[in-house]
Amino acid sequence: MATEALSIPELPLSAVEQWRASGADLVELLARARREVGGIAAVPLGGERATVLVTDPAGVQHVLGRHPDRYVKRSHRARMLVGDGVLSAGGDAWKRQRRLLQSQFTGTGMRRYEQRIAEAARRTADRWAGYARTGETFDVGEEMRRFALDTVWRALTGHEMDDATDRELRSVERVVAAMPTLPTNAADARDAVAEDLARIDAIAQAAIDAARTTHDSPGVLHDLLEASRQHPEYTDRLIRDELVTLIVAGHETTATTLTWLYLLLDRHPEARTAAPQALVSETLRLYPSAWMLPRHATEDDVIAGHHIAAGTDVLVCPYLTHRDPALWPDPERFDPTRFTATGTRPAHLAAYYPFGLGARACLGTQFAVRETTALLELLLPAYSPTFLSTPTGAAYSITVRPDGPTPAVLLT
Numbered sequence: 001m002a003t004e005a006l007s008i009p010e011l012p013l014s015a016v017e018q019w020r021a022s023g024a025d026l027v028e029l030l031a032r033a034r035r036e037v038g039g040i041a042a043v044p045l046g047g048e049r050a051t052v053l054v055t056d057p058a059g060v061q062h063v064l065g066r067h068p069d070r071y072v073k074r075s076h077r078a079r080m081l082v083g084d085g086v087l088s089a090g091g092d093a094w095k096r097q098r099r100l101l102q103s104q105f106t107g108t109g110m111r112r113y114e115q116r117i118a119e120a121a122r123r124t125a126d127r128w129a130g131y132a133r134t135g136e137t138f139d140v141g142e143e144m145r146r147f148a149l150d151t152v153w154r155a156l157t158g159h160e161m162d163d164a165t166d167r168e169l170r171s172v173e174r175v176v177a178a179m180p181t182l183p184t185n186a187a188d189a190r191d192a193v194a195e196d197l198a199r200i201d202a203i204a205q206a207a208i209d210a211a212r213t214t215h216d217s218p219g220v221l222h223d224l225l226e227a228s229r230q231h232p233e234y235t236d237r238l239i240r241d242e243l244v245t246l247i248v249a250g251h252e253t254t255a256t257t258l259t260w261l262y263l264l265l266d267r268h269p270e271a272r273t274a275a276p277q278a279l280v281s282e283t284l285r286l287y288p289s290a291w292m293l294p295r296h297a298t299e300d301d302v303i304a305g306h307h308i309a310a311g312t313d314v315l316v317c318p319y320l321t322h323r324d325p326a327l328w329p330d331p332e333r334f335d336p337t338r339f340t341a342t343g344t345r346p347a348h349l350a351a352y353y354p355f356g357l358g359a360r361a362c363l364g365t366q367f368a369v370r371e372t373t374a375l376l377e378l379l380l381p382a383y384s385p386t387f388l389s390t391p392t393g394a395a396y397s398i399t400v401r402p403d404g405p406t407p408a409v410l411l412t
Contacts, residue, residue, distance in 0.1 A: 085245030158217030
């Protein structure tokens with residue numbers, strides 16, 4: 001290690017105490033650290049050493065892109081839900097699982113899902129046509145949830161999602177929503193949501209059993225079962241974990257992005273003429289799918305001239321990188337033109353990373369972008385929801401969600 005490495009500048013403990021007393025979200029404390037200390041800042045959250053916040057693009061690239069072996073996932077908070085799925089797995093197990101699943105969602109693998117994505121989008125458009133005819137009030141966030149869940153269920157099983165499956169999969173959302181308030185002890189946390197976890201296990205096992213006997217429209221689940229013939233580690237439990245992981249990662253993020261997009265268009269109707277891709281990209285800048293990426297340093301290292309000791313917890317935060325005024329002029333402004341041919345955006349790769357970066361970036365990025373644009377291509381030209389009320393803020397959990405319902409009508 002270079003002997004001239006500097007210690008990391010630290011947010012004063014008094015700021016942390018003020019934050020704790022105020023009951024504010026963690027993101028507010030981290031935003032203060034970035035603003036007052038810089039793109040690499042030590043934040044004394046408790047424990048043996050301060051947590052290091054990394055929002056500077058060069059530091060982000062160092063941690064996520066260049067040295068993922070030095071900065072690892074130690075224990076994912078969603079493990080009680082997703083088990084040993086690819087989201088929480090590590091080491092050689094993660095490499096095997098990632099290799100198998102990546103082929104499903106990139107290149108030629110994506111062509112397999114084009115028709116299924118289109119069918120799910122048409123199903124949603126048909127519902128909106130009904131709302132327009134009747135004037136019925138509906139919830140935009142709920143509509144986006146149904147669309148995204150239907151899309152990922154078709155990709156996983158080869159079949160559209162029926163109402164019974166939809167009701168059972170509500171258990172996934174209840175567990176995700178409960179995570180920030182669950183006990184810190186893993187056993188106690190699991191007990192608190194035991195009924196929902198049992199429901200999730202049951203629906204997953206039913207899907208696995210059905211995939212063993214039906215092959216008319218194979219999906220990812222069939223490929224996992226095929227993999228179990230050659231790889232004994234793919235037990236029903238691991239297949240269940242991958243299935244639930246893909247449900248969580250494959251619908252929560254997409255539904256949230258689409259909901260934010262419509263709320264942003266409600267405030268900025270002039271942006272409706274922008275291309276769907278630009279709308280999605282700018283929404284993801286403000287509300288990235290992965291707003292926080294926790295890592296753990298396995299060895300001593302240097303980031304941008306600053307010493308990182310082995311054992312340090314590191315928080316990489318796309319949410320704050322994307323809102324850095326040094327990178328994004330007027331960063332709080334919703335401006336899809338940033339992502340057009342004539343727009344300007346930072347040149348550094350790690351100035352924009354809504355799906356993560358490097359080896360552990362979201363493997364479903366292409367799928368997510370395709371399904372969001374497919375739906376918008378149908379809905380944007382035809383319908384403009386009028387919201388009856390809108391959320392006042394955001395809730396920070398696995399994703400950044402609107403903190404309230406989104407009731408709307410479609411006026412003709």
